[in-house]
Amino acid sequence: MQTVAFKMKLNPGLAGEYKKRHDEIWPELKKLLKDNGISDYSIFLDEETNILFAVQKQDGNGSSQDLGSTEIVKKWWAYMAEVMETNPDNSPVSIPLQQVFYME
Template identity: 70%
Template sequence: MKRFAFKMYLKPGMKAEYKKRHDELWPELEALIRSTGVFDYSIFLDEETNILFGVQKQDGEQSSQDLGGNPIVQKWWAYMADIMETNPDNSPVTIPLDEVFYLK
């Protein structure tokens, strides 16, 4: 099992909408993410900076960040693009984070 952490950027004032959209996560997107071995996936928000912090566990080599070529993911990116900082292809601006401490 591996852990993967990253940060993204939410546009100001979009916390409630971001939460709503994830509370209504598409079943086909959830199934796709789980099919790669991703589990125990959380996203936290630092409201002072609008930085989203994601962390997920992986059974296997893929993370949710490796699914960008899938049409379901591309549709989700387009759906989320109005409330997040994105790249030209609508993917969220995502910065991987290095683990510097882990207490088992």
């Protein structure tokens, strides 16, 4: 199991909408993530910069961002495209972060 972190960017003024959509995450999307070894998935918001900081545990080789070929993820990305910075395929602009400290 590995822990992976990445950052994304929220569009200004849409923190409430972003949270609402994630509070109502689609059950089939949640199942897909779990079935692909994604767990302990959290997203934090820095309200000063609109930077989203995500961290997840992975029991496998891929992250949630690697599931973009599935229909449910494509649909989710299209649903979220208006609230965050995205690539032309609607995937979130996601920048991997390097772990520099860990305390057990």
